[in-house]
Amino acid sequence: MAVRSTVQTVTAHLSTGEVAIPYWSLAADRDGPTLLVTAALHGNEVQGAEVMRRLRGAAMRKMTCGRMLLAPMANLPAVRNRRPHITSGPETPYGVAFGYNINRTWPGDAEGTDSARVAHALHPVLVEPADFALDFHCWPLMRATTALFNHAYPEAVRWARSTCVRFALGSSRPAGPSDAEPGDTLIRHMHRRGRRGICVELSGQYLIGRREVARGLRAATNIAIELGLLGGEPAGLDEPMVWLPDAPIESIRAPHDGLFAPAGLAPSDRVEAGQLLGHLISDRDLAVTELRAPLAGYLWTYGRFRDHVDVSLAAQHPFADEGDVLVEIAEANEPPKIEWRG
Numbered sequence: 001m002a003v004r005s006t007v008q009t010v011t012a013h014l015s016t017g018e019v020a021i022p023y024w025s026l027a028a029d030r031d032g033p034t035l036l037v038t039a040a041l042h043g044n045e046v047q048g049a050e051v052m053r054r055l056r057g058a059a060m061r062k063m064t065c066g067r068m069l070l071a072p073m074a075n076l077p078a079v080r081n082r083r084p085h086i087t088s089g090p091e092t093p094y095g096v097a098f099g100y101n102i103n104r105t106w107p108g109d110a111e112g113t114d115s116a117r118v119a120h121a122l123h124p125v126l127v128e129p130a131d132f133a134l135d136f137h138c139w140p141l142m143r144a145t146t147a148l149f150n151h152a153y154p155e156a157v158r159w160a161r162s163t164c165v166r167f168a169l170g171s172s173r174p175a176g177p178s179d180a181e182p183g184d185t186l187i188r189h190m191h192r193r194g195r196r197g198i199c200v201e202l203s204g205q206y207l208i209g210r211r212e213v214a215r216g217l218r219a220a221t222n223i224a225i226e227l228g229l230l231g232g233e234p235a236g237l238d239e240p241m242v243w244l245p246d247a248p249i250e251s252i253r254a255p256h257d258g259l260f261a262p263a264g265l266a267p268s269d270r271v272e273a274g275q276l277l278g279h280l281i282s283d284r285d286l287a288v289t290e291l292r293a294p295l296a297g298y299l300w301t302y303g304r305f306r307d308h309v310d311v312s313l314a315a316q317h318p319f320a321d322e323g324d325v326l327v328e329i330a331e332a333n334e335p336p337k338i339e340w341r342g
């Protein structure tokens, strides 16, 4: 079965001029659904780009039907800015500029902010033809890889399960623009149009790491298999998952001020009761306190997670105040039962 792969571009007309955004278009001989995969809608969230490079390699060998549209640098001007939004400066919080968070602008606006113009350009070429959208984001390094699902869309639970990342986080936010947001997220926009999709937050911004790429690749491959685009069986469906916010979760707090020195673990890791999590070195008398897991579970948070940790180096600093949460451990549970309200 031949798979045709081409590199194509979408031209966005920004206030500063045109920008050509490249994407891979893969088409099998046989008709089937169209899977859109996007990464780097926030320019510092780039791990999904490498997921796509690898997914494309597998798809070239194993794709049996349908199309894949792979946009590894979907918000290219923000990637070139090396920051979340096209307009972000040093330490600019994500939420500061109304209309500039591209993932609150779908379906975009030709006359809007440059972010809304990028969405507007991508929409007819990539979003409209898509039956399913897998949108890779990244959150800070101290938080576990998570599939985001909305309780308003029951099928989202199934697709969150299919990603087989350790954590899923549900929200019950109403779909649609508001005073605080000029437009939708890409996935809410897909749902509103009667299409399907899921957002996966990989762990770690401003970087591409092997372990997260492997997690993202398994998620993307599973979804492509379940949509019928790739042959084979999904991997990891027998592994436990943590469904937040319902799952039992335990916070381990700093017993005193000091520097938190982690013990070589990472978010999503399994820990056993009594396992060493790290040490806290007091800034007053250099007293060292061992921090151990009070229960077995999976690391949801590992390290001090402050506001603006996603844009500020100082916020990533491991100096903790007494009472700060340093580690959160969650137990696996059953997925939520959702009644269709649509």
Ligand SMILES: [Zn+2]
Binding pocket: 041, 042, 045, 137, 138
């Ligand atoms: Zn993001």
